[in-house]
Amino acid sequence: MVEQQLISPSADKVVMPTLKLKHLVAVRWFHWINFPLLSLMIWSGLLIYWAYSIYNVGPLRFFPKQVYDFLHMDHRLAEGMALHFFIMWFFVANGILYVAYTILSGEWRYLVPRSLSTFRDAWQVVLYDLGIAKSLPLQQKYNAAQQVSYSAIVVMGALSVMSGLAIYKPAQLGWLTALFGGYGGARLVHFALTIGYLLFFAVHLAQVLRAGWNNFRGMVIGYELAGDK
Amino acid sequence: MIDREIVLSPDEAKAELRKRTRRGFLIGGVAAIASVGAYEWMKSREDEDGIPHLERRVLDANGKLAHRYLDDRHVMPTFSRADIRPLKPNGNIGIDHPVESDWRLTVNTGHGPELNLGVADVKSLPKVNMITRFCCIEGWDTVVQWGGARFSDFTSKYFPPGPGLPPYVSMMTPDEEYFVGLDLKSALHPQTLLAYEYNGSPLTPEHGAPLRLVIPVKYGIKNIKRIGTIQYTAKRPEDYWAEDGYDWFAGL
CATH class of the missing domain: 1.20.5 (Single alpha-helices involved in coiled-coils or other helix-helix interfaces)
Structure with a gap:
């Protein structure tokens, strides 16, 4: 078992480097399984989106032709749909298992923002990370910005599945399509969430690089080295 | 802990x-x-009609699952006249030449001789006017008004009483270049029409004159234009786009 408790006889010494269990084994698997699954959902989704590539935000085109050409994403609609509606089962299953595990294990307590002050603190963390604020608010296992973003990403996942179903089955699940403001609304939400994942990934990657090796290794082996100063 | x-x-x-x-x-x-x-x-793994074997199996399973729960109450929303827009005629496979001068609708029920019908035979059925969303598999959609007869009414009239209906329907253009396969439940859905009017006018050749299929619970690829042959069949029919990597069921 990985999550055993080992306290050595030297536990009463002054300098004590400790291996601290940061991430439960199940959570690590859910995380690392989700990464390729979500990547494939985004990739196949963009192969589908190419066939009717309509969204712009001001001068920002989603996406310029050069992007599709460079990544060879043109004329692959059928391939994209077949992959999307295959991988979706694994993506949804992994997501449901993760949420169920998070609730049953009690891990949700560390993740879900419990009051409005979490959002204030999250903003403070953002300012600190940008070098604007001088101090960090007190935190538990995850800081407030992590709590907000790791909870938001789960809500986004649920919305992606629901808006996806609303586009996939607008006749059979007409009530769901109506909930998103119709076929066009569901499609826009589904696409906006995809852009959201790409932004999340960019920030997440930057934070992981900044936090360093000990933190990254913790997501792989579960333990972080603490008290080794 | x-x-x-x-x-x-x-x-x-x-x-x-x-x-x-x-x-x-x-x-x-x-x-x-x-x-x-x-x-x-x-x-x-070897491709099965344009996509890997396993993906094809899952697409078919998804289709079966959707089919099991498909119900006549699952309808596409209807709109008002103000929402009507011109529909892009997005494909001309099987209709890239003038309408055959001897065009007739051939119906093969698998029981008795083939029927040879004209548009008047379809027009003799109760007329339905319907304003629904036409969804292209590419992702775009257009609200269109259609006029025609329910395929379920057509079937009641022309499929002989006695033998039960087989589970599939196949439709083909007169030149057999374009063809679609349909499950019976979708074909008999109340919004499935044999249409002869488009946006308030008689159907034009690029939209499938003299008679086309309108099946809002399926993507546009199943809405075959210029139907030449209708066949009720026990075997899952071939489908033009399903042979090229797309989902056979293609239901919405």
């Missing part, structure tokens, strides 16, 4: 960490290589 710690001497800690790091990254590496391998293997 989360803050379990392993408290060790500095040397023990380093050794323990090294051991766990080695093991963690080894398992992770093997899992990553195995996943990429499984994915590449899945992708390399």
Whole structure:
């Protein structure tokens, strides 16, 4: 078992480097399984989106032709749909298992923002990370910005599945399509969430690089080295 | 329960960490290589109508699942006249030449001789006017008004009483270049029409004159134009786009 408790006889010494269990084994698997699954959902989704590539935000085109050409994403609609509606089962299953595990294990307590002050603190963390604020608010296992973003990403996942179903089955699940403001609304939400994942990934990657090796290794082996100063 | 710690001497800690790091990254590496391998293997399996075997199996299973729950009450929303827009005629496979001068609708029920019908035979059925969303598999959609007869009414009139209806319907253009396969439940859906009017006018050749299928519970690819043959069949019919990597069911 990985999550055993080992306290050595030297536990009463002054300098004590400790291996601290940061991430439960199940959570690590859910995380690392989700990464390729979500990547494939985004990739196949963009192969589908190419066939009717309509969204712009001001001068920002989603996406310029050069992007599709460079990544060879043109004329692959059928391939994209077949992959999307295959991988979706694994993506949804992994997501449901993760949420169920998070609730049953009690891990949700560390993740879900419990009051409005979490959002204030999250903003403070953002300012600190940008070098604007001088101090960090007190935190538990995850800081407030992590709590907000790791909870938001789960809500986004649920919305992606629901808006996806609303586009996939607008006749059979007409009530769901109506909930998103119709076929066009569901499609826009589904696409906006995809852009959201790409932004999340960019920030997440930057934070992981900044936090360093000990933190990254913790997501792989579960333990972080603490008290080794 | 989360803050379990392993408290060790500095040397023990380093050794323990090294051991766990080695093991963690080894398992992770093997899992990553195995996943990429499984994915590449899945992708390399012989294509079945344009996509890997396993993806085709899952598309068909998805279709079966949707079909099981499909109900006549599952309808596409209807709109008002103000929402009507011109429909892009997005394909001309099977209709890239003038309408055959001897055009007739051939109906093969599998029981008795083939029927040869004209548009008047369809127009003799109760007329339905319907303003629904036409969804192209490319992602765009247009609200269109259609006028025609329900395929269910057509079937009641022309399929002989007695033998039960087989589970599929096949439709083809007169030149047999374009063809669609339909499950019976979708074909008999109340919004499925044999249409002869488009946006308030008689159907034009690019929209499928003299008679086309309008089936809002399916993507546009199933809404075959210029129907030449209708066949009720026990075997799942071939489908033009399903042979080219698309979902056979293609239901909405």
